[in-house]
Amino acid sequence: xxxxxxxxxxxxxxxxxxxxxxxxxxxxxxxxxxxxxxxxxxxxxxxxxxxxxxxxxxxxxxxxxxxxxxxxxxxxxxxxxxxxxxxxxxxxxxxxxxxxxxxxxxxxxxxxxxxxxxxxxxxxxxxxxxxxxxxxxxxxxxxxxxxxxxxxxxxxxxxxxxxxxxxxxxxxxxxxxxxxxxxxxxxxxxxxxxxxxxxxxxxxxxxxxxxxxxxxxxxxxxxxxxxxxxxxxxxxxxxxxxxxxxxxxxxxxxxxxxxxxxxxxxxxxx
Amino acid sequence: xxxxxxxxxxxxxxxxxxxxxxxxxxxxxxxxxxxxxxxxxxxxxxxxxxxxxxxxxxxxxxxxxxxxxxxxxxxxxxxxxxxxxxxxxxxxxxxxxxxxxxxxxxxxxxxxxxxxxxxxxxxxxxxxxxxxxxxxxxxxxxxxxxxxxxxxxxxxxxxxxxxxxxxxxxxxxxxxxxxxxxxxxxxxxxxxxxxxxxxxxxxxxxxxxxxxxxxxxxxxxxxxxxxxxxxxxxxxxxxxxxxxxxxxxxxxxxxxxxxxxxxxxxxxxxxxxxxxxxxxxxxxxxxxxxxxxxxxxxxxxxxxxxxxxxxxxxxxxxxxxxx
Numbered sequence: 366x367x368x369x370x371x372x373x374x375x376x377x378x379x380x381x382x383x384x385x386x387x388x389x390x391x392x393x394x395x396x397x398x399x400x401x402x403x404x405x406x407x408x409x410x411x412x413x414x415x416x417x418x419x420x421x422x423x424x425x426x427x428x429x430x431x432x433x434x435x436x437x438x439x440x441x442x443x444x445x446x447x448x449x450x451x452x453x454x455x456x457x458x459x460x461x462x463x464x465x466x467x468x469x470x471x472x473x474x475x476x477x478x479x480x481x482x483x484x485x486x487x488x489x490x491x492x493x494x495x496x497x498x499x500x501x502x503x504x505x506x507x508x509x510x511x512x513x514x515x516x517x518x519x520x521x522x523x524x525x526x527x528x529x530x531x532x533x534x535x536x537x538x539x540x541x542x543x544x545x546x547x548x549x550x551x552x553x554x555x556x557x558x559x560x561x562x563x564x565x566x567x568x569x570x571x572x573x574x575x576x577x578x579x580x581x582x583x584x585x586x587x588x589x590x591x592x593x594x595x596x597x598x599x600x601x602x603x604x605x606x607x608x609x610x611x612x613x614x615x616x617x618x619x620x621x622x623x624x625x626x627x628x629x630x631x632x633x634x635x
Numbered sequence: 636x637x638x639x640x641x642x643x644x645x646x647x648x649x650x651x652x653x654x655x656x657x658x659x660x661x662x663x664x665x666x667x668x669x670x671x672x673x674x675x676x677x678x679x680x681x682x683x684x685x686x687x688x689x690x691x692x693x694x695x696x697x698x699x700x701x702x703x704x705x706x707x708x709x710x711x712x713x714x715x716x717x718x719x720x721x722x723x724x725x726x727x728x729x730x731x732x733x734x735x736x737x738x739x740x741x742x743x744x745x746x747x748x749x750x751x752x753x754x755x756x757x758x759x760x761x762x763x764x765x766x767x768x769x770x771x772x773x774x775x776x777x778x779x780x781x782x783x784x785x786x787x788x789x790x791x792x793x794x795x796x797x798x799x800x801x802x803x804x805x806x807x808x809x810x811x812x813x814x815x816x817x818x819x820x821x822x823x824x825x826x827x828x829x830x831x832x833x834x835x836x837x838x839x840x841x842x843x844x845x846x847x848x849x850x851x852x853x854x855x856x857x858x859x860x861x862x863x864x865x866x867x868x869x870x871x872x873x874x875x876x877x878x879x880x881x882x883x884x885x886x887x888x889x890x891x892x893x894x895x896x897x898x899x900x901x902x903x904x905x906x907x908x909x910x911x912x913x914x915x916x917x918x919x920x921x922x923x924x925x926x927x928x929x930x931x932x933x934x935x936x937x938x939x940x941x942x943x944x945x946x947x948x949x950x951x952x953x954x955x956x957x958x
Contacts, residue, residue, distance in 0.1 A: 401830050469837050470766045470821075487744050514758060515748045517715065522832040524748050531765065531774075 372534075372553060374405065377467040377474060380554040381408045387576040393569075400520045407477075407520060408465040408554075414566065416457045458483050463567050465554065466519060473533040474554060476561050477518055477525040490515055493526055493565070501564040513565070528561050536560065552576075647797050649676035651722050652732040655687045658706075661739055662699045667691055671732070675795060676719025679760070680705055680712060681750040682793060691737055699739065704747055706736045711746045715759050716825075724827055757789050764788065767821035768807055770837075776807055815847065816840030824858050834858055 381397060385408065388395035399406035464477040480488040493513060501512075516527045537557055544551035555573045562569060650673040657667040670690045674683060681703075688703050705712040707725050712735065716724075726733050742749070750756065768777035777785075784803050791800025810817055820840050823833040836857050840848055854861050 469835065470769045490749070514755075514762075517713070517748065517832055519833070519835070520831055522830065523745060529762075531769070 372472050374467050374469060376553070378406075380552050381465065383552055384408065384554045384558075384573070387573055390576075391570060391572055405467070405520070407467075409462065410567075411460060411462050414459050414461060416459055459488065461566065463562075463565075464518070464525070465558065468530050471530045471533065473530050473537065474557055475530040475533075476528045476558070476565070476567075477516075478527075478565055478567070479523075479525045487524075490526065496566060498564050498566075526565075528565065533557065533561075643801065644797060647677055647800075649719060650674060651676060651718065654732045654734050655684075655691075655705075655737050656734065657691050658736050658738045661691075661695065661737075663694045664696065665694050667694045674718045674722075674733075676717065676722070678718055678792060678795075679716075679756050680714040680718060680721070682753065682756050683718070687737060691739070695739065701740055702742050702749065702751070704738050704742055706738060707734070711743045713747060714750050714756075715748055720825060724825055753793075757793075760789060760792065761785060764807070770819040770821045771807070771810070771817035773818060776809075780806070815845075820848075820853070822853065824854075824861075826858075826861075 385395050385397055387393075388410075393410070394412060395408055395410045397406055397408055459480050459482060461480050462478060466475050466477060467473075468475045480493065482488070490513070497513070512529055513526055514529070515524055517523070518525045537553070540551065540556050541553065552573075555569070555576075558567070559569050559573070653672050653674050655670040655672065657663065657669075661667075667690075670687050672684070672687060674680075684703070684705075692700055705714070707721075710725060712721055712725075722733055765774065765777050768774050780803070787799060788803045790796070791798075791803070817840055819837050822838065823835045825833045834857055838848070838853055838856065842848055842852075
């Protein structure tokens with residue numbers, strides 16, 4: 366179909382492929398799924414998180430979910446270990462699926478996700494909201510229906526939660542402009558996901574940033590940057606701060622402003 | 636486009652005679668009578684079924700009632716699809732009325748979006764309008780509107796006010812004189828035969844050599860399996876004739892009756908069935924539940940209120956009826 370000059374579907378697929386290559390290197394679990402007719406597809410990842418804090422209501426109605434604590438990604442024990450060594454029951458482990466699709470209407474990527482307990486009971490929108498990171502909460506509380514809503518997955522046809530895409534190009538444009546200015550390769554998907562993911566519990570290890578900014582064939586530079594990633598424990602400690610800086614041209618203040626209502630216009634619909 | 640007022644009105648006022656029956660396993664204090672209602676094609680189930688809900692809740696206890704949902708022949712009905720679309724996809728080849736089953740428990744989480752309030756429907760509707768404008772005008776027209784205009788669009792739909800709605804919608808349907816049309820046509824093609832809920836792609840209204848694209852061009856480009864000439868098209872719904880016939884009060888064999896649908900539903904259903912039985916072979920009479928193809932071009936389930944080709948089809952059918 367029509368290729369857009371700014372961020373067309375082919376470009377999207379290219380960045381996803383690069384992103385997945387790196388994910389495979391570090392075992393981060395992202396993969397590409399083609400639609401049945403193979404005309405398009407999406408990137409997806411499943412991971413499990415332990416709910417921290419208050420008890421699950423035994424009727425299985427909406428559980429109170431604290432702010433997400435990612436299970437240590439590289440230190441993920443296999444799931445049966447988790448059940449043996451901790452007293453958490455199956456009901457407190459939540460399975461998250463994240464899907465990255467392309468919107469041809471807005472010509473940007475869109476993050477779809479859903480969450481369920483291990484027994485298949487889905488999490489309600491209310492639980493999703495409660496688990497949203499603090500710095501995004503203000504915007505959400507003003508217009509909850511407009512930022513994360515339940516929608517039909519355009520390829521699978523099933524209910525998913527979605528982060529609305531209409532503001533994406535607004536906050537991504539400066540990233541891309543700046544990267545062009547200083548002649549630096551930026552993987553659009555990496556930058557975008559590093560900004561929107563944390564709002565819903567999806568964090569990217571630091572190594573994506575260094576992988577994204579490597580020029581192809583810059584072997585000398587690669588060696589130097591890899592050593593940063595290899596000091597793993599250090600990276601882990603700094604991770605919550607560093608993933609925000611992963612789009613290094615973005616000041617944390619900009620990220621904050623993209624998601625807090627005083628910056629955006631009052632029209633809260635997508 | 637907007638000088639085709641008659642066609643716009645016909646699209647807006649399209650109705651589907653429906654019979655709502657409570658699911659047999661719901662717990663009731665006494666027998667629940669079916670409820671008859673004329674559903675607007677352009678609206679959404681959860682927006683127009685307050686009366687249905689109240690009717691059935693009268694015979695149920697509060698503790699047996701949770702979120703309402705609807706089903707047709709075992710398929711949960713997606714409230715976020717326009718009613719006309721649901722009917723065309725699932726029931727247009729069956730006899731009217733459309734028989735829908737009402738549920739108050741066991742909400743099918745894997746199939747249906749939740750609809751806890753009217754706000755959710757409004758957000759969904761506005762989201763669709765905005766996405767369409769992103770395609771038509773790069774969102775310029777919708778973003779330049781004030782909040783009260785957005786509200787007016789929604790209220791027009793909610794309260795079935797054609798003039799109120801179109802006062803705002805006409806701005807979304809305009810394009811600059813120097814262009815030949817919108818930037819891209821906002822369309823979705825729904826089929827029951829695919830896992831994918833719909834096909835949506837970028838498609839320009841004008842070809843590179845300046846020719847206006849037709850519906851046929853669109854289909855050939857994005858859904859070629861629907862246009863193979865030698866193959867019958869079960870998934871192509873001839874919704875146009877069905878709703879036209881159901882919505883008009885003019886044709887002699889037609890519902891001036893529909894106005895009384897809500898009272899006379901059972902009697903009219905029987906009458907329709909009788910009319911069909913009595914039809915003599917070879918007549919050109921159009922019955923409201925028959926499929927009519929008046930053109931070699933395919934008519935499809937376009938979720939679009941205003942495509943030029945639809946207007947042409949409407950014109951042809953009007954001619955046939957008065958002949």
